[in-house]
Amino acid sequence: MLSVIRRDISEIVSACQALDVQGGVVGTIGVEFEEPSTRTRLSTLAACAELGLHAVEIVERSRLSISKGENLADSYQVMGEIFDLFACRTTAVGMPHRISRWTSKPVLNLGDGPGEHPSQAVSAAVAALDHGLDFRDLTLGVWGDIVKARTIFSTVMTFLLLGARVRLVSMVEGEIPDRLLTAATQLGLDQRLVHLPHKSDLVGVDVMYITRLQQERRAQFTAPSHLTLDLEDIEGVRLVLHPLPRGAEVTEKLWAALRPGLLAHVRRTKRVRKRLLQGLAHGHWTAWGEGVSWTHASHPPGQCSFTSAEEIPFFAQSESKHCAACWSRLW
Numbered sequence: 001m002l003s004v005i006r007r008d009i010s011e012i013v014s015a016c017q018a019l020d021v022q023g024g025v026v027g028t029i030g031v032e033f034e035e036p037s038t039r040t041r042l043s044t045l046a047a048c049a050e051l052g053l054h055a056v057e058i059v060e061r062s063r064l065s066i067s068k069g070e071n072l073a074d075s076y077q078v079m080g081e082i083f084d085l086f087a088c089r090t091t092a093v094g095m096p097h098r099i100s101r102w103t104s105k106p107v108l109n110l111g112d113g114p115g116e117h118p119s120q121a122v123s124a125a126v127a128a129l130d131h132g133l134d135f136r137d138l139t140l141g142v143w144g145d146i147v148k149a150r151t152i153f154s155t156v157m158t159f160l161l162l163g164a165r166v167r168l169v170s171m172v173e174g175e176i177p178d179r180l181l182t183a184a185t186q187l188g189l190d191q192r193l194v195h196l197p198h199k200s201d202l203v204g205v206d207v208m209y210i211t212r213l214q215q216e217r218r219a220q221f222t223a224p225s226h227l228t229l230d231l232e233d234i235e236g237v238r239l240v241l242h243p244l245p246r247g248a249e250v251t252e253k254l255w256a257a258l259r260p261g262l263l264a265h266v267r268r269t270k271r272v273r274k275r276l277l278q279g280l281a282h283g284h285w286t287a288w289g290e291g292v293s294w295t296h297a298s299h300p301p302g303q304c305s306f307t308s309a310e311e312i313p314f315f316a317q318s319e320s321k322h323c324a325a326c327w328s329r330l331w
């Protein structure tokens with residue numbers, strides 16, 4: 001199973017690194033953003049425009065017939081007859097998975113609460129390739145909100161699956177990234193993942209991934225100022241990535257040094273989303289995503305077609321479960 005996953009994620013990342021794609025996608029995509037977003041929402045809409053894929057924003061659920069008593073499942077089933085694919089950012093963890101079970105059309109997860117942000121993770125992997133790095137000879141250092149930031153989960157799993165080693169250091173002292181550690185163990189990747197206590201544990205990494213503290217998911221917690229990264233903390237690092245927006249995790253001086261690279265990365269994420277949308281719309285990756293969702297398999301919990309599947313509660317908050325085999329397939 002793992003060789004299949006590695007091949008699949010390598011294929012996706014390589015395809016996304018390929019030259020920019022132009023036009024050629026006929027159809028309509030339903031785009032829904034339940035949470036604020038600048039980069040993901042606008043880059044997705046721009047990517048659709050450049051592909052010739054018509055985007056319709058599903059602006060407010062209260063304006064759907066849900067307000068007249070229709071349930072969400074029925075609404076999405078109906079919308080699946082109207083749209084050719086969906087892209088959504090949801091507040092609830094696992095909601096893109098649910099949507100993908102309600103409609104037969106592909107669903108691109110653009111961030112589900114603190115769950116996942118796979119297209120951002122693919123763009124991070126593409127950045128590593130663009131910088132000539134080899135995943136099998138690379139250590140990724142992760143600094144920031146390693147528990148609540150959805151890009152961390154997706155990025156760490158992507159790099160692990162591609163063969164990298166990963167060091168995790170939390171900005172929030174003592175916090176354990178249980179979900180990541182469990183996922184890595186389930187997939188047999190835990191040998192290459194370490195959770196360390198100090199910022200200095202990141203010295204010597206090749207790629208540094210930084211996120212801000214997710215204040216919107218953490219009532220009344222402010223990071224102590226000594227946790228802010230400065231120029232000397234990234235000495236020798238070959239690539240620094242940050243999904244933005246920025247918080248107090250980097251100094252002004254470091255930010256000024258990183259800004260050009262991070263803005264270039266925003267352009268890269270648009271290109272990656274364009275390629276992903278094209279692949280989905282043309283059905284290139286249906287075997288990988290079971291023809292339903294870019295990120296999740298479609299069967300209900302307990303009804304996995306993989307006999308060796310073991311159910312694991314990745315998404316306890318949404319009460320949905322993902323079996324290890326199917327979860328694997330999403331990467």
Ligand code: CP
Pocket residue numbers: 036037038039040041111120243244245
């Ligand atoms: N990186 C990212 O997801 O940013 P937005 O929330 O602005 O889309």
